[in-house]
Amino acid sequence: MLSDDELRKIAAEEHYRSTIRQRIETVNPRPEQKAGFGRKIFEFFNSSLGTWLLSSVLLSGGAAMIQRFEHDHEIRQKNREQLAVYRMEIESRFDNMEFLLRRAKSVGEAKKALSEIFRSSMALTPELQNRSMGSLYMNIYSIVSGSAQEKAKEALDIVRQLEISEEMLQSKPDEHVLSDADKDQFKKLIQTVKAIHFSA
Numbered sequence: 065m066l067s068d069d070e071l072r073k074i075a076a077e078e079h080y081r082s083t084i085r086q087r088i089e090t091v092n093p094r095p096e097q098k099a100g101f102g103r104k105i106f107e108f109f110n111s112s113l114g115t116w117l118l119s120s121v122l123l124s125g126g127a128a129m130i131q132r133f134e135h136d137h138e139i140r141q142k143n144r145e146q147l148a149v150y151r152m153e154i155e156s157r158f159d160n161m162e163f164l165l166r167r168a169k170s171v172g173e174a175k176k177a178l179s180e181i182f183r184s185s186m187a188l189t190p191e192l193q194n195r196s197m198g199s200l201y202m203n204i205y206s207i208v209s210g211s212a213q214e215k216a217k218e219a220l221d222i223v224r225q226l227e228i229s230e231e232m233l234q235s236k237p238d239e240h241v242l243s244d245a246d247k248d249q250f251k252k253l254i255q256t257v258k259a260i261h262f263s264a
Contacts, residue, residue: 143207150200151261153192157184158258165250172238178230178250181223197223215260222257229253
């Protein structure tokens with residue numbers, strides 16, 4: 065608590081400041097400000113209605129931005145999960161195909177090995193069992209961007225070559241012996257697409 069002497073001293077200081085301010089204003093008067101458009105806006109936003117309006121706009125805008133961020137994050141997370149599932153399914157199919165082709169002696173056995181392009185005999189994900197390898201790569205292409213998208217397109221082109229080779233094989237009887245040239249061609253295509261797939 066301030067004593068009476070201290071209160072009188074503070075009051076005297078305030079009185080002194082007030083007189084100095086008045087003298088300065090008489091010597092240098094403030095220029096009159098015109099009430100322009102900018103000033104009116106400033107005064108409006110300084111009022112309670114303006115403050116309420118500004119805060120409600122900022123709050124709703126902030127909430128919308130947060131929602132958008134959460135939505136984008138959910139989409140990215142879902143895409144990452146889908147990408148992992150597609151990649152594992154594709155890798156599994158190529159491994160099965162390679163294994164069966166290594167053991168293939170006849171055209172029929174090679175057809176069975178290459179049928180993995182269109183339908184997986186041992187699908188890791190049941191809903192992808194009847195999906196072709198081409199459609200899996202098309203899904204990857206739509207999820208990723210940049211160099212990964214280019215790699216997916218490159219892999220898809222080689223998968224199409226595999227499909228064409230498989231179609232050509234369909235015209236041959238199952239009991240025919242599989243030629244070493246055909247076997248090597250299939251192996252090269254599979255190894256090339258696997259290399260692209262793993263580099264992506």
